[in-house]
Amino acid sequence: MIKKPDTAKLDRIVADARRNAEQRDLGYREQALKMYPWICGRCQREFTRVNLRELTVHHRNHDHDFNPSDGSNWELLCVYCHDNEHSRYLDHTGGASKPNDAAVATGNPFADLKGLMTRKP
Secondary structure, eight states: OOOOOOHHHHHHHHHHHHHHHHHHHHSHHHHHHHHSOSBOTTTOOBOOTTTGGGEEEEETTSOTTOOOTTOTTEEEEEHHHHHHHHHHHHHHHTSOSSGGGSOOOOOOTTTTHHHHHHOOO
16 A cells, blocks of 8 residues: 655645745855855855855954845855965954953962972972
8 A cells, every 4th residue: 555645744844945945045155155256255266066065255354243235244265265364364363353352361370389399209
């Protein structure tokens, strides 16, 4: 006996897939990929659907919350150039993306130095 497919379940799966695709299309990465050619803005490497996951959206002003719909804060960079850009930015800012992001040292490596030096074997 052949079991008939559950059409209601299939309809829900298709509807969920379409809704998820629409949600993805609202993201800034999807917008940038539609707006710009699939070429790294630094090394000029070209991308296809096969390797598109290696193409990232870089925020020019390093503020990931600033996403104007005209794409003026975005540029497409390959993962290597994107990593290089962020490394250069961290070098320029002294290692912290914002002044308050720097961790404060609270330990003292020399706290018991005198005790260690006076102990006898």
